[in-house]
Amino acid sequence: MSDHHVYKKLELVGSSRTSIEDAIENxxxxxxxxxxxxxxxxxxxxxxHxxxxxxxHYQVCLKVGFRISGS
Amino acid sequence: MSDHHVYKKLELVGSSRTSIEDAIENxxxxxxxxxxxxxxxxxxxxxxHxxxxxxxHYQVCLKVGFRISGS
Amino acid sequence: MSDHHVYKKLELVGSSRTSIEDAIENxxxxxxxxxxxxxxxxxxxxxxHxxxxxxxHYQVCLKVGFRISGS
Amino acid sequence: MSDHHVYKKLELVGSSRTSIEDAIENxxxxxxxxxxxxxxxxxxxxxxHxxxxxxxHYQVCLKVGFRISGS
Amino acid sequence: MSDHHVYKKLELVGSSRTSIEDAIENxxxxxxxxxxxxxxxxxxxxxxHxxxxxxxHYQVCLKVGFRISGS
Amino acid sequence: MSDHHVYKKLELVGSSRTSIEDAIENxxxxxxxxxxxxxxxxxxxxxxHxxxxxxxHYQVCLKVGFRISGS
Amino acid sequence: MSDHHVYKKLELVGSSRTSIEDAIENxxxxxxxxxxxxxxxxxxxxxxHxxxxxxxHYQVCLKVGFRISGS
Amino acid sequence: MSDHHVYKKLELVGSSRTSIEDAIENxxxxxxxxxxxxxxxxxxxxxxHxxxxxxxHYQVCLKVGFRISGS
Amino acid sequence: MSDHHVYKKLELVGSSRTSIEDAIENxxxxxxxxxxxxxxxxxxxxxxHxxxxxxxHYQVCLKVGFRISGS
Amino acid sequence: MSDHHVYKKLELVGSSRTSIEDAIENxxxxxxxxxxxxxxxxxxxxxxHxxxxxxxHYQVCLKVGFRISGS
Amino acid sequence: MSDHHVYKKLELVGSSRTSIEDAIENxxxxxxxxxxxxxxxxxxxxxxHxxxxxxxHYQVCLKVGFRISGS
Amino acid sequence: MSDHHVYKKLELVGSSRTSIEDAIENxxxxxxxxxxxxxxxxxxxxxxHxxxxxxxHYQVCLKVGFRISGS
Structure with a gap:
């Protein structure tokens, strides 16, 4: 199990009054x-909007991948 | 942080014997x-099916957005 | 010019408290x-929503085609 | 061959004066x-239309899967 | 008719020498x-270009929704 | 405002008995x-059809971009 | 049953040495x-090819709809 | 008619307990x-599943093209 | 509530040094x-990679459906 | 290595004043x-344009596949 | 050949620590x-990432068109 | 230039008599x-085919990313 990783993806929507990048960071x-x-x-x-x-507001929908197994 | 919201999306499948709308409500x-x-x-x-x-059964796959930050 | 038609498409969003069909009709x-x-x-x-x-509210986005030339 | 199924898909368009669900049933x-x-x-x-x-008329295009092998 | 809205969508292309956000604002x-x-x-x-x-120039194609019915 | 353009897109369907190109021209x-x-x-x-x-009849759906601002 | 139609769609690939339109006709x-x-x-x-x-050869993949019910 | 071919496409779903390739072969x-x-x-x-x-079971949906005209 | 099911879908990425199927199983x-x-x-x-x-490594992104309601 | 081929795809845009087919040939x-x-x-x-x-001018974007290995 | 152009498209991925626009410029x-x-x-x-x-890092995948024929 | 990378993508088609993975490796x-x-x-x-x-033959079309700038 040490030779592979498993990731999960979340789907989020960030918003910002100023920019697309700021909505992602939020x-x-x-x-x-x-x-x-x-x-x-x-x-x-x-x-x-x-x-x-x-x-x-900019609203950016993004998927975020994070590791849930493997190190 | 009070001037923006963050949302998360879930992906669900609802079913119903009667209608597409009922599957969504379920x-x-x-x-x-x-x-x-x-x-x-x-x-x-x-x-x-x-x-x-x-x-x-009608089976409707839908994404649901809900607020996780901001008020 | 009498042997062909030209159509234009509009993009609309209708809403309804009751059903998808009613949102289209609205x-x-x-x-x-x-x-x-x-x-x-x-x-x-x-x-x-x-x-x-x-x-x-159901919100249905639809394109509507209508004839602008030819009879 | 008894441990697997094969399906075929048809593409159909049903219509109805009353609803999307009725067009599917037709x-x-x-x-x-x-x-x-x-x-x-x-x-x-x-x-x-x-x-x-x-x-x-509502016109619903749908694919229908049916088993052609396996039981 | 007071309990629902109808929106229309326009498709636009904005441009800017400086940023994607500025093209949207333009x-x-x-x-x-x-x-x-x-x-x-x-x-x-x-x-x-x-x-x-x-x-x-950044060129951003966007759809804009605006209310045409309901208040 | 002289350094950028804004365009609008229309969606049309042209038809012709003879060719795809003729439907576009129509x-x-x-x-x-x-x-x-x-x-x-x-x-x-x-x-x-x-x-x-x-x-x-050939029927060709096309989007047409035209300038609404800038010269 | 006289107030609605049902159609079936076939998927075909036509070819021609001369034009896209001729491949469709073939x-x-x-x-x-x-x-x-x-x-x-x-x-x-x-x-x-x-x-x-x-x-x-031009090769055009097309879906063809034909009526299987209703008159 | 000897200088062109016409093909038809079927849409199938094969399944297998062992692999994607085996589902295709089935x-x-x-x-x-x-x-x-x-x-x-x-x-x-x-x-x-x-x-x-x-x-x-792996379930693989595939389109299969076969010649119906030309030799 | 006994006559319908509700499912949730997760999005995962599995990896494997050996095959696509093994990445799915992981x-x-x-x-x-x-x-x-x-x-x-x-x-x-x-x-x-x-x-x-x-x-x-093969990396396979997949959605997994699991029942959260109904029995 | 003699029993398989490898191909590369290029993406091109051809143009023509007269037809879609001529833009492809160009x-x-x-x-x-x-x-x-x-x-x-x-x-x-x-x-x-x-x-x-x-x-x-017709402008046709196409991918072109050509063999880079195998004979 | 003087009345038409041919373009080729490359697919690139640029990255930047600061913005989407900067990744494109890079x-x-x-x-x-x-x-x-x-x-x-x-x-x-x-x-x-x-x-x-x-x-x-922002990573932006883009296609770039450049002229390979015509002047 | 040391803090960012630029990649190019090629589009290839590999083939194999035995498996999807082997076509990718080829x-x-x-x-x-x-x-x-x-x-x-x-x-x-x-x-x-x-x-x-x-x-x-399995035929797998894939895009391959490789670094052209940054170290």
Whole structure:
């Protein structure tokens, strides 16, 4: 069992008033409170809310992979 | 951190003998026993089992988004 | 020019408290106030809002094709 | 050969004046006249015809799986 | 009719010399001159022109949803 | 605002008895009666009607991009 | 049963030395020898063989819908 | 007619207790009992049943192309 | 509630030095330590690492469905 | 090594003022100046530029497979 | 040959510690060392590595089109 | 430049008489003769030729990523 890893993927949506990158970091910061060994993310969808003709929040849906077995 | 939300998505499959809408409600009813702050769903796939040439169960795969951070 | 048609497609989102079919009809009813010669629709996405663990609104995104040339 | 099954999939389009579920049942009812051992269906596409700004027919494209080998 | 909304989606391409976010804002700024009640956007595609081996313009294709019925 | 452009995309379906290219040209000819600054098209879907085992009409769904801001 | 139709879809690949349209017609001509009531087609994929740096055959994969119930 | 071919595609699901390749071979073996001139296959989906935390059956959905015209 | 089931889907990535099937089994073995009633899997993506021009690890991303309600 | 082939795929965009087929031939003609053993192509995307409401150039993106090993 | 262009597309993955835009620029800077006439890019996938619950590197997969014929 | 990498992706098709894994290894073995620093692969498509109702060759299309900048 020492020669292979198993990972689990979570699907999260982070938001930010300022940028796509900040929305990703916000999602990771919240996830890291309860999930260990986070290893990679994949952006699934980028969207956002509009208020008064401007972006109010970017919303980035991402999958996060973290190791659950192997070391 | 008060100006943004983070959401998590679950993927569920609900089933029903009667309708697509009922299969969605059944999935949500079960999920709501253990998940709080459910906010939206997205239908991913609609399928079903056939018995004697008729629909025996509708099976609806859906993603459910719920808030895990921000208020 | 009499032997061919040209169509335009609109993308709409209808909503309903009761069913997917009703959300489609609501979108068509609103569109028909300003669009003539609507001919077909295609469901693009089905989703909805959740309140208290139950479907509050079905939201159906659909494309609607209507004739703009030819008779 | 007794320990495995082989299935074939048909692609059908059923229609109905009343609902998506009824269009599915209509497709299955017709298919069951000539196909045995139908086991499951998958909805591929949902669309319809519009007359006078209302749904005239729902048209549901579905794949139907039925067993052709194994018992 | 007061208990449901109908939305329409526009498909736009915004461009910017500086960033993806700025291309989105540029598209929304132009759209807001003629469209009211814009509510959300979805990024469909991100691309751009290259001049002298550098990004000359980011081009972001997005869908914009705005309310056309319900209040 | 002079250093960037904003485009809008329309979705059209053109038809022709003779060829895919002619269906595209027919859609553009009709659109050009009311739309200015059309710049590019993308074929989304190619289909058609069959009569007596032959193609009666090619139907080509295309998106058309046209400039709405910038010069 | 007189108020609805059921269709079946076949998936075919036609080929031609000359054009995409001719490959479609060749597929329909062969199918029409054994299938009645063919109503529409959808192009699924366009590809071909290359010989000496030129197109030797266009190969067009298409789905053909034909009525199996209702009149 | 001697200078072009027409092919038809079937969609099958084969299963096997041992491997993905064996599931493909099982589907082809059953299809070959009634279909001639099978020429190629394309894997569409790979899935399976789980019993006691182990793969009980691999299930491979594949399309099979076979020649119906031309020699 | 006895006449319908609700399932949840997990997304996992299993790896193996030897084969795609072994990577699937490794993912299921790890998941079965904490998840009960696993019923089916769907392969989402197959990839791997390369070392010295050879496959070092197959990595198979799969979704696993397990029953959370109904008996 | 004599019992198997390895192919490489290139992605090209050909253009033509006259037709989709001509754009494909133009891409192949240019590629054949530097690539040998080209065997097949797959159309990935069809688009074009519009000038004065007419197609100025068809642009066809295609993948071209050519043999790099085996004889 | 003077009235049409042929382009080739490369697929690249650029990375950056700071932003998605910077990862794109890094990929283009490296490609421009050996490729001339680069004209446009298309973002195919956005992902990244996570270290200590934060984005360590953004990784952006993009296709780059460059002219290989016509002037 | 020392803090980021740039990768290029090749698209290959490997074949094998025996298994999907062997087709992948065959593609990598051929690519490794001319490409250095190959790091990962992604399976894009699995298909094959059929002779006498059995798999004659598995054909696996894969993308291979290799480092072209950074160390």
């Amino acid at each position: 999602a990771l910061a919240t996830a890291s409170e309860s999930v260990q060994h986070m290893d990679w993310f994949e952006v699934v969808e980028t969207r956002g 509009i208020v008064d003709g401007k972006v109010a | 999935a949500l009813a079960t999920a709501s026993e253990s998940v709080q702050h459910m906010d939206w769903f997205e239908v991913v796939e609609t399928r079903g 056939i018995v004697d040439g008729k629909v025996a | 979108a068509l009813a609103t569109a028909s106030e300003s669009v003539q010669h609507m001919d077909w629709f295609e469901v693009v996405e089905t989703r909805g 959740i309140v208290d663990g139950k479907v509050a | 497709a299955l009812a017709t298919a069951s006249e000539s196909v045995q051992h139908m086991d499951w269906f998958e909805v591929v596409e949902t669309r319809g 519009i007359v006078d700004g209302k749904v005239a | 598209a929304l700024a132009t759209a807001s001159e003629s469209v009211q009640h814009m509510d959300w956007f979805e990024v469909v595609e991100t691309r751009g 290259i001049v002298d081996g550098k990004v000359a | 859609a553009l000819a009709t659109a050009s009666e009311s739309v200015q600054h059309m710049d590019w098209f993308e074929v989304v879907e190619t289909r058609g 069959i009569v007596d085992g032959k193609v009666a | 597929a329909l001509a062969t199918a029409s020898e054994s299938v009645q009531h063919m109503d529409w087609f959808e192009v699924v994929e366009t590809r071909g 290359i010989v000496d740096g030129k197109v030797a | 589907a082809l073996a059953t299809a070959s009992e009634s279909v001639q001139h099978m020429d190629w296959f394309e894997v569409v989906e790979t899935r399976g 789980i019993v006691d935390g182990k793969v009980a | 993912a299921l073995a790890t998941a079965s330590e904490s998840v009960q009633h696993m019923d089916w899997f769907e392969v989402v993506e197959t990839r791997g 390369i070392v010295d021009g050879k496959v070092a | 891409a192949l003609a240019t590629a054949s100046e530097s690539v040998q053993h080209m065997d097949w192509f797959e159309v990935v995307e069809t688009r074009g 519009i000038v004065d409401g007419k197609v100025a | 990929a283009l800077a490296t490609a421009s060392e050996s490729v001339q006439h680069m004209d446009w890019f298309e973002v195919v996938e956005t992902r990244g 996570i270290v200590d619950g934060k984005v360590a | 593609a990598l073995a051929t690519a490794s003769e001319s490409v250095q620093h190959m790091d990962w692969f992604e399976v894009v498509e699995t298909r094959g 059929i002779v006498d109702g059995k798999v004659a």
